Amino acid sequence: MAGEMSILGSTILALFLAGYLGQQYLPPPKPRVVGLDLGTTFCSVAVFHPGIGEVEVIGDEQGRKSIPSVVSFTSKGIHVGYEGQDLSHSNPLSTIYDAKRFIGKVFDPEVLEQEAARYQFKVLSNNGSAEFLVATNHTFTVSPEFIGSRLLLKMKEMAERHLGVPIEKAVISVPAEFDERQRSYTIRAANLAGLHILRVINEPTAAAMAYGLHKVDVSNVLVVDLGGGTLDVSLLNKQGGMFLTRAMAGNSKLGGQDFSQRLLQHVIERIRQQYGVPPTHKEDVHLLRQTVEAAKLNLTTQRSVILRTPLHLETGDALHPARPVVFEALLTRELFEELNHDLFQKILVPVETVLAEGGLSREEVDEIVLVGGSTRIPRIRQIISDYFGKDPNTSVDPDLAVVTGVAIQAGIMGGSWPLQVSAIEIPNRHLRKTNFS
Structure with a gap:
């Protein structure tokens, strides 16, 4: 009987050892x-x-x-x-x-x-x-x-x-x-x-x-x-x-696209002021939208960016209907925040609502979790931080x-x-x- 127990113990030990060595040296299975x-x-x-x-x-x-x-x-x-x-x-x-x-x-x-x-x-x-x-x-x-x-x-x-x-x-x-x-x-x-x-x-x-x-x-x-x-x-x-x-x-109608749109409208107005006409070509508007979006993303980590994009502006001149120009503008984070001040403040409205419906004060929230690319915007993080008196988890x-x-x-x-x-x-x-x- 003692011999059988010894064999059983040795077998169990061998299985544990094989499992340990397998975990250490064999490649793990692929996730399925x-x-x-x-x-x-x-x-x-x-x-x-x-x-x-x-x-x-x-x-x-x-x-x-x-x-x-x-x-x-x-x-x-x-x-x-x-x-x-x-x-x-x-x-x-x-x-x-x-x-x-x-x-x-x-x-x-x-x-x-x-x-x-x-x-x-x-x-x-x-x-x-x-x-x-x-x-x-x-x-x-x-x-x-x-x-x-x-x-x-x-x-x-x-x-x-x-x-x-x-x-x-x-x-x-x-x-x-x-x-x-x-x-x-x-x-x-x-x-x-x-x-x-x-x-x-x-x-x-x-x-x-x-x-x-x-x-x-x-x-x-x-x-x-x-x-x-x-x-x-x-x-x-x-x-x-x-x-x-x-x-x-x-x-359901507030997000990064709205912040970009405010910046785009500002840029189009500056083009109109500088050249007398706004961009109307589909290709120009598309390129301008992409450039503005890139500028918005860069303003998350930089205080200012230079926006530069080629345009073909309609001048109304029959001989030269499309005037090629290269538009340049300095965009700052302060400008971006000013253009979107009212939209940023709207973020707190549903925050206050869920706290009221959940029966909690802001001090009772243990963790604030940020999801979605637009929560990278420094001003948005600051608004949330100021409201709760502590930084969100980033x-x-x-x-x-x-x-x-x-x-x-x-x-x-x-x-x-x-x-x-x-x-x-x-x-x-x-x-x-x-x-x-």
């Missing part, structure tokens, strides 16, 4: 579950690597960590991401963006008409659901979930190319205010792309996980998500290992916070993350988002 952030403006895909215990955000062919949420249809095919964005001005009627705003929603005719007026492409109603009219060699309609599926397929292919293994399973994020129908249609989009969704996670919860708040002693977390086109503020309460969304508010890239958290959840679902640090969302079916748009 990806995390997906299907954003309104940009999309990202990431994986959790169990071997090194880190999240990797996967880039496209050029190494860019996110792709525009744009799909363009031409007679040559379907162009996704940056390819679609490049066609947005030459093919505006068949280039679809912001599809996430429409997915799974049922609209009253008047509301859909108001929403459709914001876009160059045609938005139609199919029993209250939105569809987009596309014209290539023939005219047809596509659904928001089909647009989403093309974006998800692109990210699936990015992950497969990078990891070298087929990807069939994923975790995906959605806004906290998405109802069951919107979540279902998001899953449908993933299914069309050949993906099986293991879990749907709220974007604020994903962001909180990216910042590691599921592993520390915090109770109340405020998530400010300010992207290219929308502002979402969520108040989370962590109870043990679970997050409860206590209140939500936002502005330890994570705000553009990639959501996809990082989703990848952590994907690691949990794939069995490669210690389950004791996971965070489970408490469903709150009665919660409604207050919108100030």
Whole structure:
């Protein structure tokens, strides 16, 4: 009997030793579950690597960590991401963006008409659901979930190319205010792309996980998500290992695009004052818009930038109808902040609303988490910091916070993350988002 116990003990020891040596010297298995952030403006895909215990955000062919949420249809095919964005001005009627705003929603005719007026492409109603009219060699309609599926397929292919293994399973994020129908249609989009969704996670919860708040002693977390086109503020309460969304508010028509537009209008007025006419050529306006956007991004890290762009101005002269000029202007951070002063202050409106609805004072917020590229703007960070009397948490890239958290959840679902640090969302079916748009 003693001999049998000795053999059993030796066998168990050998198995433990083999497992230890395997962990130390054998390459870790490739992740098979990806995390997906299907954003309104940009999309990202990431994986959790169990071997090194880190999240990797996967880039496209050029190494860019996110792709525009744009799909363009031409007679040559379907162009996704940056390819679609490049066609947005030459093919505006068949280039679809912001599809996430429409997915799974049922609209009253008047509301859909108001929403459709914001876009160059045609938005139609199919029993209250939105569809987009596309014209290539023939005219047809596509659904928001089909647009989403093309974006998800692109990210699936990015992950497969990078990891070298087929990807069939994923975790995906959605806004906290998405109802069951919107979540279902998001899953449908993933299914069309050949993906099986293991879990749907709220974007604020994903962001909180990216910042590691599921592993520390915090109770109340405020998530400010300010992207290219929308502002979402969520108040989370962590109870043990679970997050409860206590209140939500936002502005569906406030974001980085609005800040860029204010700067663009200012630049166009300066051109008119200097040359007597504003730019009217489509190519000039497109180039000017790109230059202004780049200037806005540079003003995040620099106090001033020189904007320089060639233009072909209509002079009204029959002999010389297009006057080539090179416009130059000094743009400062102070000017940018002055142009957008009223828009920046609007950020505090939903912040105050979620605190009131959540029954908290600003002093009771343990962590302020920033999500979305527009939260990089120094003045916006200062406004939030002044309001709460402490700095927001800036330890994570705000553009990639959501996809990082989703990848952590994907690691949990794939069995490669210690389950004791996971965070489970408490469903709150009665919660409604207050919108100030």
